[in-house]
Amino acid sequence: MESKAHLYLVDWIINFLKNKDLFLKNIELVEKKKDGFDVYVKFRDKEQFFIVEPLIEDVNKILGKFDSGRYFGLVMFNTAGNFNVLVQNWNKFVEFKHLCIYFVNPFSQLDKKWIIYPYTHNNICERGSLEKGLKAMFEMVEPLSESQIKDRFK
Numbered sequence: 001m002e003s004k005a006h007l008y009l010v011d012w013i014i015n016f017l018k019n020k021d022l023f024l025k026n027i028e029l030v031e032k033k034k035d036g037f038d039v040y041v042k043f044r045d046k047e048q049f050f051i052v053e054p055l056i057e058d059v060n061k062i063l064g065k066f067d068s069g070r071y072f073g074l075v076m077f078n079t080a081g082n083f084n085v086l087v088q089n090w091n092k093f094v095e096f097k098h099l100c101i102y103f104v105n106p107f108s109q110l111d112k113k114w115i116i117y118p119y120t121h122n123n124i125c126e127r128g129s130l131e132k133g134l135k136a137m138f139e140m141v142e143p144l145s146e147s148q149i150k151d152r153f154k
Contacts, residue, residue, distance in 0.1 A: 093118035108142035
């Protein structure tokens, strides 16, 4: 059964993408639950599949759904645990050229999200400063704790 937190983030990413597209009108179709993914978006020039995972538990299960030739998005809450999954599995994430990861806290008093394309970021950043740079982006959005998520989505 899908949790309230999961359903909330599914709706959040759909609304975010639609709002971002208001001017360009590149989105042709949005579907929930297509081909084993939470959200499917057909743009004029590409298709993108999204997995929504409020708290990452099994990164290998998620990455097993991706392939290097397609466009994917991964949506999660901005938690320390999810941040650590990104850092610890960086070399796995960078294998997917068209992967975009959204770290979200819609309740933040600061920014509401930060977005990273690991493949691209890996090609332009210095490896020695990677974690420091990622941490700076992480801190632009207030982190949520697992207990805050559970309390909010009872």
